[in-house]
Amino acid sequence: MAYNPKTGKGLGNFYDANHRAFKRREWKGLKDTMYDYARWLKLYGFMAAKLGGHPILMIKALMRYRWMASYLTAANMVDRHTMGLRGKELRYTHEQFFSLMHYSVIKIRDIIVRDENLRPNSKKAAKLRANTIMFDEMTPSIIMAGFPTVDWIDIAMFTIGEPGEVDQIANMYYIDAVEHFGMAADVCPLPAAECGCAVVDDYPKVGCAYITSSMPCDGSIGQTTFMARYLKDIDIYQITPPQRFNEPEVQEYAVKNLEKCIKFIEDKFNVKWDWDAFWEGAKMYNETTQYMLNKWDVNCTPYPQVCGAALALQREYEFQEVACLDPYFLKTDKKVDKMMKKGYEQDKQNDENKPKYRAIVWACPAHYYTNFTYWSQHCWGVKCLVDMECMLSYHFFHIGDKKQAMIDMAKSYERMMMRSHTNGGYVNSLDECWKMCEKFDANIVVMYDHVSCKNVGGLHGLFEDQARERGIHLIWVPHDLMDPRTVSRKAMRDAFNKYMINVFREEPLDPTLVDYEDALTW
Amino acid sequence: MKDLKHLYYFENLLNDANNELVKQAQAEGGLAIGYTCFHMPEVLLNLGKCFSVRLRAPNMGSMEIATYYMSSGSCEYSRALLERAMEGNYKFLDAMAGIDVCEAMNRCMENMELLNIQGEDKKKFFWSNLDIPCSDDEDCVKHVVEQVSRKVLKPLHENYGVDISDSEIRKAVAEHNEVCRLITEIGNFRKLDNPTITGYEFHILTLATYVCPKYLIVDKLRETLEELKTREPDKKKNFRAKVVVVGSEIDDPELISLIEDSGALVVADRFCYGSFPGRQEIELNDDEDALTQVCRRYLRDTECPRQCAPHKVQYRYDRAEQLVKDFHADGIIYEQMKFCTYWSFERTLASHVLPEEYGIPALSIDRPYRSGMSGQLRTRIQAFVESLEIKKIKAKRAAKSQEVK
Numbered sequence: 001m002a003y004n005p006k007t008g009k010g011l012g013n014f015y016d017a018n019h020r021a022f023k024r025r026e027w028k029g030l031k032d033t034m035y036d037y038a039r040w041l042k043l044y045g046f047m048a049a050k051l052g053g054h055p056i057l058m059i060k061a062l063m064r065y066r067w068m069a070s071y072l073t074a075a076n077m078v079d080r081h082t083m084g085l086r087g088k089e090l091r092y093t094h095e096q097f098f099s100l101m102h103y104s105v106i107k108i109r110d111i112i113v114r115d116e117n118l119r120p121n122s123k124k125a126a127k128l129r130a131n132t133i134m135f136d137e138m139t140p141s142i143i144m145a146g147f148p149t150v151d152w153i154d155i156a157m158f159t160i161g162e163p164g165e166v167d168q169i170a171n172m173y174y175i176d177a178v179e180h181f182g183m184a185a186d187v188c189p190l191p192a193a194e195c196g197c198a199v200v201d202d203y204p205k206v207g208c209a210y211i212t213s214s215m216p217c218d219g220s221i222g223q224t225t226f227m228a229r230y231l232k233d234i235d236i237y238q239i240t241p242p243q244r245f246n247e248p249e250v251q252e253y254a255v256k257n258l259e260k261c262i263k264f265i266e267d268k269f270n271v272k273w274d275w276d277a278f279w280e281g282a283k284m285y286n287e288t289t290q291y292m293l294n295k296w297d298v299n300c301t302p303y304p305q306v307c308g309a310a311l312a313l314q315r316e317y318e319f320q321e322v323a324c325l326d327p328y329f330l331k332t333d334k335k336v337d338k339m340m341k342k343g344y345e346q347d348k349q350n351d352e353n354k355p356k357y358r359a360i361v362w363a364c365p366a367h368y369y370t371n372f373t374y375w376s377q378h379c380w381g382v383k384c385l386v387d388m389e390c391m392l393s394y395h396f397f398h399i400g401d402k403k404q405a406m407i408d409m410a411k412s413y414e415r416m417m418m419r420s421h422t423n424g425g426y427v428n429s430l431d432e433c434w435k436m437c438e439k440f441d442a443n444i445v446v447m448y449d450h451v452s453c454k455n456v457g458g459l460h461g462l463f464e465d466q467a468r469e470r471g472i473h474l475i476w477v478p479h480d481l482m483d484p485r486t487v488s489r490k491a492m493r494d495a496f497n498k499y500m501i502n503v504f505r506e507e508p509l510d511p512t513l514v515d516y517e518d519a520l521t522w
Numbered sequence: 523m524k525d526l527k528h529l530y531y532f533e534n535l536l537n538d539a540n541n542e543l544v545k546q547a548q549a550e551g552g553l554a555i556g557y558t559c560f561h562m563p564e565v566l567l568n569l570g571k572c573f574s575v576r577l578r579a580p581n582m583g584s585m586e587i588a589t590y591y592m593s594s595g596s597c598e599y600s601r602a603l604l605e606r607a608m609e610g611n612y613k614f615l616d617a618m619a620g621i622d623v624c625e626a627m628n629r630c631m632e633n634m635e636l637l638n639i640q641g642e643d644k645k646k647f648f649w650s651n652l653d654i655p656c657s658d659d660e661d662c663v664k665h666v667v668e669q670v671s672r673k674v675l676k677p678l679h680e681n682y683g684v685d686i687s688d689s690e691i692r693k694a695v696a697e698h699n700e701v702c703r704l705i706t707e708i709g710n711f712r713k714l715d716n717p718t719i720t721g722y723e724f725h726i727l728t729l730a731t732y733v734c735p736k737y738l739i740v741d742k743l744r745e746t747l748e749e750l751k752t753r754e755p756d757k758k759k760n761f762r763a764k765v766v767v768v769g770s771e772i773d774d775p776e777l778i779s780l781i782e783d784s785g786a787l788v789v790a791d792r793f794c795y796g797s798f799p800g801r802q803e804i805e806l807n808d809d810e811d812a813l814t815q816v817c818r819r820y821l822r823d824t825e826c827p828r829q830c831a832p833h834k835v836q837y838r839y840d841r842a843e844q845l846v847k848d849f850h851a852d853g854i855i856y857e858q859m860k861f862c863t864y865w866s867f868e869r870t871l872a873s874h875v876l877p878e879e880y881g882i883p884a885l886s887i888d889r890p891y892r893s894g895m896s897g898q899l900r901t902r903i904q905a906f907v908e909s910l911e912i913k914k915i916k917a918k919r920a921a922k923s924q925e926v927k
Contacts, residue, residue, distance in 0.1 A: 182870040184888055186595060186861050195867070214656040214830060218625050221656060221830045222867025228832045229871065238831055240656035242665070243622045249672065250653055253665035257655075425622070425651065426632045454596050454863060458629025461591030462636055 002026065002084040002378065003510035011084050011378055012512030020521050021076065032086050039094045043075050043101055050105045057112040057119070064117055065202055066174075067159045070167035071108060073522040074101055077166045080371045080522075081309050084378040084510075088343040092306045092336055096314040099332035103322055107158060110151070116205035132207035133265060136227065137161055137194075138215035139239060140258065140413035141323040145281020146273045147265055153206050157321045160193050161367070164482045165313070167522045168368035168489070171482040174200065188452045189482040190367070191223035198230035209268045211261065213239040216419035217455055237264040245414035245424045254410035275402065282397035282405065285324040285412075289394055291333040298340055299385040300440050302354050303347035305340040308373035312361070312387035319392055320417055356381030356509075359444035362388045362433050363456045364418055366448065366479035369489045376446065379493075379513035380500045385440045388433075392420045422455040430459055430466065437472055446496075449478040451486060475499045488519055523756055526723055527749055528742045532730045536775070537580055539606070539733065540614045547573050547735040553616040553682055558603065558630075560800055561621045561654045563820045564732075565698040566670060566813075569691065570684045573735035575615070576795065578773040579606040582892060591633050592626070597861040598891035599771045600630035607639040615640060616682070619674050621652040623828055624864060646681040650674050657831040658821045666817040675813075691812040695804050701736050704743045705801040711750050712789040713849055718753040720760075721767075721788025725778045728797045732773075761787035763910040765885075766845045768792045768872070769857035770865040776894025781855065784903035786910075789849040792825060793857070798845065799823040827868035839872065843880050852910045853883035855903070860888050883910055 003010035014022045027033055051058055061068045078097050085093055112118055114128035128151070135141050137156035144152045163170035174196030175189050181199050183192055197203055210231050214221045228236055239261055242250035262273050292315055295306045318329045347353045361373060361384045373384035393412045398404040414424075421429045433445060447463065450456060467474040477495050480486035497514055500506045508514050535541045544554055554575050555567040567574035579602035588605035606612065618640070620631035631651060634640075640647045650673040655662040678684040705728055711719045727746065730739055762785035771794040772778070778788050792798040804819050806812055825838050842854060856873050858865030866888070873886035885906040893899055 178870075182873055182886055184858070184860075184866040184870075187863050187866045191867075218828070218863035219867075221828060222863055224830045225827065225835050225867055225871060228830075228835065232832075236832060238657070240662075240831070242653045242655065244651060244653040247653070249668055250665070253655065253661055256661045260661075422625075426629075426636070451595060454593075454625040454861065455629070457593030457595045458591075458600075458626060458633070460593040462633065464590075 003512065008512070010510040010512030012510065012514070012516040014083065015516045015518045015521065017517035017520065022079065022521075025079075026083055028086055028090070032090055036082060036090065036094075039078070039098065040075055043078065043098065046102065047074070047105050050109050051112075054109065054112055060118045061112045061115070065159070065204070067163040067170055067197075067202065068108075070163035070170040070522075071104070073167050074104075076522050081374060083371075084374065088305070088339060088346075089307075092339060092343075093308075093310040095332050095336050095339070096306065096310040099326075099329045100314055100317045102328050103317070103326050104158070104162060107153060107321075110153060111158060111204050111206050114206045118204075129206060130208050131269065133269070134207035134210045134231075136210070136212035136224070137320065138220060138416060138419065139211050139213045140261075140409060140416075141211075141320075142281060142285060142325065142409060142412065143258070143261060143265070144323060145285075145325055146262065146275070146278035147269070147271055148274060148277040149271055150265065150269050151207075154321055155203055155206065156194055159197055159203055160190070160482075162317075162321070164193070164367040165370050168484050169522070171367075172485065174202070175483055186452055187222070188217065188219035188450070189480055191219035193482050194223050195226040198226050201230075203230070207234075209235045209237070209265070211237050211239065211264075213241065215239075215241060215413075216417065216422060217453075235264075235268055237261050241410070241414050243423055245411070246428070251407050251410055254414065255406045258406060258410055278405070279399050281323075281325050282399055282408075284327075284330055286396050286399070288318055288324045288330055288333055289396060291337050292390065293394060294337055295340065296386060296440075298344050301344070301348075303344050304355060304358075304383060304385050305343045305347075306336060308377065308384050308387075309370045312365070312373075312390040313370055315390035315392070316417055355383035355385075357383065357444055358440065358442040359384050359446050360386050360388075360433075360436050360440055360442045361446045361448065362436075363448040364422075364450045364453055364481065365389060366450075366484075366487075366489075366492065367482050368484045369479065369492055372477070372489075372492060373446070375493060375513060376496060378510050379508050380496070380506060381509050382444060382446070382500075384446060385442060386436065388421055389417055391436070392416050422453075426459060426462070429456065430462055433463070434466065434470060434472070437470075443471070444473045444475060447474050447476050449476045451478055451480050453481070473499070473503065484519070490515075490517060490519065523718065523720075523753060526719075526746055526753075528746055529723055529726060531742065532726050532739075533775075535730050535734055535739075536578070536726065539575065539578055539580070539611055541734065543734040543738045544573075544575060544614065547738060548614065552735060553684070554614055555617045555619055555678075556612060556615040557619040557621075558627055559621045559623055560794060560824055560826065561623050561820060562619050562652060562674075563670060563816050564800070565694050565804060565816055566674060566691065567619055568694045568698060568736065569678065569686055572678065572682075572684055573737075574619075574732075575734075576732040576773075577603055577612065578729075578733060579603055579611075579891075580773075582606065591637075592629060595861055596629065597624075597626040597859050599773075599859055599862075600626035602891050604630050604633050607634045608637065610639075612639060613641045616644070616646070617648050617650075617677070619650050619652075621654055623652075623654050623826070624862070626861070648677040648681060650677070654821070654828075656829055658824075658829065658834065663814060663818045663821055666821055667814050670817060671813070688812050691816065692806060695806055695812065695816065697736060699803045701731050701740060701743065702801045702803045704740070704747055705731060705797050706803070708743070708747050708750060709790075709797050709801075714755075715850070716755040716759055717787065717789065718750055718755045721782055721791065722775055722778045724797070725772075725775050725788070725791060728791065728801060729773060729775065729795060731801065732795055761785060763787070763852040763907045764789045764850060765853050765855050766790040766792065766842065766849060766851045767796070767855045767857060768842050768845075769855075769869065770794060770859040770862045772796065772857070774892055774894060776892070777889070780894050780896065780900055781903055784900050785907040786855070786903055789851050790845040792842065792845055794826075798841075799825055827864040838868070839875055839880065842872070842876060843882060846882050852914070853885065853906065855885045855887065855906070858888045860890050883913060
């Protein structure tokens with residue numbers, strides 16, 4: 001517990017309304033502070049080692065792309081998520097976040113060395129581009145496991161998705177750009193920002209083909225029309241998966257759609273789908289999925305271990321940005337799994353570290369406030385055991401069965417982030433929420449109320465009605481996904497505070513976290 | 523111009539979803555099948571004793587209860603339908619043929635289903651939720667055929683004993699085509715230099731074909747067509763410019779009226795509930811089963827921006843240009859229902875593409891479900907009409923100066 005009742009100092013004191021950075025680093029006791037500092041050094045050391053070899057390209061990239069500057073604040077992002085944590089929880093979180101940063105740094109390097117905007121005359125860069133395929137977000141990039149000789153980069157995640165989570169102001173410029181272009185302000189700011197990035201020509205040109213999809217929502221479908229126009233000089237394949245994916249009958253179409261995508265890549269790069277390589281990738285996918293399920297299982301018990309954003313963001317990136325194909329992610333999963341099991345045994349034996357309140361997170365969380373669940377934990381003792389965003393694609397691949405593997409792949413991507421719950425009918429969102437409350441023994445749902453999300457918004461009243469019937473506390477936390485100007489972090493906290501104060505009649509664990517200003521911070 | 527003989531009759535039919543012709547058809551043993559979207563093949567809801575009713579919420583006022591259920595960010599059309607459903611206005615329906623095509627409409631249907639808006643005593647009532655792909659190749663067609671067969675035709679047959687055979691589908695298509703032919707012929711009068719039908723009148727007639735049993739209005743449509751052949755237009759043109767309206771759902775004739783009162787005659791209607799593409803004939807051959815051909819037609823001809831494959835986007839731009847040419851329009855109004863995500867993206871892009879690449883002036887607007895009284899909208903359309911007039915004057919001057927040279 002970071003709050004000191006004698007001095008009245010707590011985590012809220014680290015924020016400064018007039019500055020972006022924290023006032024100082026948190027003292028967590030000698031051992032934890034040294035560990036924390038060592039991790040900070042490790043992150044910057046890794047960034048320097050991987051990107052320091054390309055100083056001119058990095059400077060060019062920082063001058064050329066607005067989103068690139070946000071990555072410089074990556075350590076602050078880790079600090080935001082580890083503030084107030086001690087002991088094993090601090091270590092789980094650092095491990096989880098480093099795997100994410102590790103992959104991102106390597107991919108940023110891959111982007112700058114092959115980007116046509118930065119290296120228009122480089123033959124080496126052109127050669128790399130000729131062997132690279134660009135992906136949109138929410139695409140079944142695990143397909144690339146079958147093409148081990150072709151490189152791939154998710155350009156949407158690296159330019160919009162991830163910077164928005166690292167730095168809350170990263171996407172504003174792009175949202176403004178597309179609204180200035182004529183877009184209605186009520187559409188989801190994620191596809192809007194992606195379109196804005198196209199409008200101001202801020203995407204890196206790192207490949208010679210592009211895979212996009214109609215996932216996960218109407219906004220994403222709209223975004224593909226902008227991207228197709230923006231990238232009109234290169235070949236594009238669009239995956240159009242079925243909506244009602246709970247029905248077994250739709251899989252035939254889904255598989256055909258995927259097979260066409262494979263054919264597109266084969267033709268474009270003059271390569272053949274490699275089943276052996278694919279099985280290796282599928283095995284990794286299965287392993288990471290099992291580690292994910294292990295975390296859930298532990299969190300269902302009275303002694304949850306890997307919670308909040310450490311659980312959710314890691315899986316989100318592992319699946320979407322990495323396609324479960326990064327050995328470092330897998331290595332981290334193994335390590336954290338071992339640590340987690342040990343931590344669980346310890347807590348169980350000593351009967352300690354039980355959460356004061358057990359909650360699950362539902363609906364789409366704010367990209368600009370991914371550490372909200374840590375705030376709720378430190379301020380009110382509400383621990384988030386699982387997050388809808390990480391409850392994706394826990395369908396295993398049948399290794400060795402080629403026909404079934406294609407169905408597995410279809411099922412896997414049909415149930416990716418957001419889509420697994422917001423598509424396919426209300427049962428996936430509404431009924432599933434109550435099932436998860438029961439499974440995780442939680443009577444609080446932190447219900448993210450993304451004000452531009454028509455999909456979850458369309459079930460607003462039914463959620464209210466059914467939560468009342470079940471005696472579940474549904475705490476609506478409004479936000480606007482990528483745009484903190486619509487609903488600030490403080491406004492999100494205020495909504496939660498009101499519920500805790502007025503309904504639970506609760507006293508905060510750390511009163512300094514109840515009301516503070518962080519609109520300027522990253 | 524002299525009023526059309528049956529216009530008042532058709533206007534009255536639009537005042538209530540459960541209008542007198544719907545009641546009459548049900549009294550005669552007909553089955554009312556509700557639907558909302560072009561992607562649900564309308565013609566398949568008109569098999570045997572079934573007749574389709576495309577849902578509207580005429581004269582909608584407050585939508586507070588629906589807003590509680592669907593939040594204020596959902597499109598007003600879907601909220602209006604839910605509100606009207608909760609008021610009990612759709613209890614006359616015997617089935618609801620829904621689609622999972624846009625988030626708002628899908629959630630609207632799900633809310634209706636969970637809130638039991640059909641009433642307690644409807645044991646044969648069924649809900650469907652078709653999965654429609656975002657493209658149109660043959661795999662997509664096959665997928666739609668499976669969806670329609672399982673989710674619509676099968677329950678129609680099993681619950682109500684409706685004949686869903688190939689011959690019955692062909693019969694329904696023939697009846698559908700007759701209405702389409704009439705509407706197309708009536709619509710062609712809008713191509714005249716001084717059209718003998720206004721956009722408002724045409725919209726009333728078209729709307730009636732969506733919400734009434736077709737066999738009960740076809741005579742009056744025929745009569746109207748004959749009447750139009752001899753109808754004299756006003757000597758002085760009542761409009762300052764001709765426009766094509768392209769966009770999302772419009773089932774409110776007052777909006778067309780507002781556009782025309784602002785000086786822009788609506789000569790082509792490419793929007794949900796408009797005649798393009800909803801009132802184009804379906805051509806069938808004898809080589810393939812009718813169901814597949816019908817499904818292919820709806821998938822191929824949809825102009826919903828949900829179809830996001832690049833060739834479909836291009837198709838929509840080209841179609842808009844074609845309508846401008848065919849109907850001798852001066853410009854396009856791209857409109858979207860407020861909170862309609864698909865059309866937000868399409869409208870934004872098209873309002874740049876059409877003027878810049880096709881040379882067609884475009885006005886881009888978003889609007890609420892009921893917008894007939896919007897002063898802001900009126901001002902914007904008036905300004906657009908003025909800009910079109912200025913363009914015409916400039917073009918004339920330029921042509922004259924060329925002649926002099």
